[in-house]
Amino acid sequence: MREITYRQALNEALAEELERDPNVFLMGEEVAEYNGAYKVSQGLLDRFGPRRIIDTPISENGFAGLGVGAAMVGLRPIIEFMTFSFSLVAFDQVVNNAPNMLTMSGGQFNIPITFRGPNGPAHQLGATHSHATECLYANAPGLKVCTPATPRDAKGLLKTAVRDNNPVLVLEAELLYSSKGMVEPPDEELLIPLGQAEVKREGSDVSIICYAQTVPLALAAAQQLEEEDISAEIVDLRSIKPLDEKAIFDSVAKTHRVVIVEQDRPFCGVGAEVCYRIQKNVFDELDAPIMRVSQEDVPMPYNEKLEKAVLPNMDKLMAAVKKVCYV
């Protein structure tokens, strides 16, 4: 194991998959000559050439659709959205074409495509550039959605996504690109299955279910809670769809109290689904109503203080935990 950044981990995953399979190519805005808007594709043009690392004009609908078409005949495109906020321009391709094709064609055309890029609110980018799109995409049958929170998960999930025979969205955490973590050495194949959550910290009093940018927040909260004699278990979903129900239910059965901390919005957000499944399947395990901490239900304001107030934060999370623990 060695310590690398989330950005480097993604870069390694891309390079390894491009190296392994000649059907894989990377396409998107500024991915080649500019080396990536967030430098995730740094050096890939030099290494793999312009046939496989392809710059596009600002035409998300066009190049997302190009990827879907190429995938129909067996290529394995990796389509980068400069941010998933821009994927909304290509919503029709991602939601209507990619995941529907297999059913509409009676099983003849699967779409082995990866859509990836930063997702979720970053820092003072305003309403149009701060979307957390996981709940939108998880709603479409046929799509898979993962949300890595650590460099190791970023590498392992992206590599798995590229090899999957379905459309997979790798929603990278924009604020975590420079974060560091331990990852297996490059000569060791790292594949993390989709649909497998990970307990990032063991605990016994309360389960904090989180993903992507809320994972570091939950881990920090757990440390503070420890000082107050509350032992929090941190369950990182890693994949939103498929959802690892077993990991969630196991943790609930252990702690009997649940707080879901999500980076998206409250109405029809990821937490609403998780909450429903917990009460439906392990209702008897619960000692308190489930709490959710999410964004406020408003378009993201630019002002820094207001933005902080909209996002899930330590105060809100601590308050929710204390509420379910009745302290």
Place this chain on the structure above:
Amino acid sequence: MLPEQRDEVEMLALMLLIRRFEERASQQYQAQKIGGFCHLYIGQEAVVCGAVAATRHDDYIITAYRDHAHALARGTSPEACMAELFGKETGCSRGLGGSMHFFDRQNHMYGGHAIVGAHVPLATGLAFACKYRNEDRVTLCFFGDGAINQGAFHEALNLAALYKLPVVFICENNLFAMGTSVKRSTSLKQIVDRAEGYDIPGEIVDGMNFREVRDKLAEITTSIRKESHPAFVEARTYRYRGHSMSDPASYRTKEELEKYRLDDPITRLRAQLTREGKLTNEQFDQLDKRAKKIALDSVKFAEESPDPPLEKLYNYTYANGATESGRPRPVEPAQERREAAPSPEKAKP
């Protein structure tokens, strides 16, 4: 040199088959055997038949929702097409696609797409894959005059021109996008001028004339196979029926319809062949009789076919037949219909 051209009498028979098939479909729709939307191609047959006659079977075809003829022209069996309209398991999309979503991998028919303009980027992707693999296939992308004002169309044309992709964009201009005439929807004197905006060579063809469509397409695809580039064809044609079965087409005059009927693509090719001594009236009647029988038989086949079983409802949501929660489903027979994946050696990195 033009590619080997298919026998014209054979192509006339194909046009007749498409016509009779669609007449049957219309009748079955009215009898409520066919659900959803149903868009008929009657009147436009020379466009897809001309294009198919000029190209190879392994060239890719993709089209919009008025797609029955494109599948039939590509060799999808009339039985599988009618069964799809009936929503039966024996349909070309196993009864899961319906009228607007005909697919046939074996015959390189890549749909059947119902969101106007949304498949034009897919066509660039098919063409991209051909170029990526250094194949000399051409992609034929059909769409209507309504698609040319969609963003997806414009983005796709720009990408195709930028990457010099081997794709022919074929606009089947039947003068109406549902009930809106081209004059009321498009800020151009002629649709072909859209191509010029992307530096793509464009041509106008008489879409009621099989030979003209075929010869133009042969010329274009020969050029593309020599050196990859996109091309644009505006095929001027006319649909005799409304936009869909529920549309009485009251926005058009009887006179206009009659004018086009006099120029019918089947009558025209028949007259050409008769004049040249290549077809007798008896032979034509035989061809027509046969087309009618095939169409009728396809209805019988569709009626007798089973519905897709409820137990397979989740089979096609994910490629491995698994559900969202990862539970494996029974083995999917659709796999047998798939072509072997292209071998990696074919790709030239």
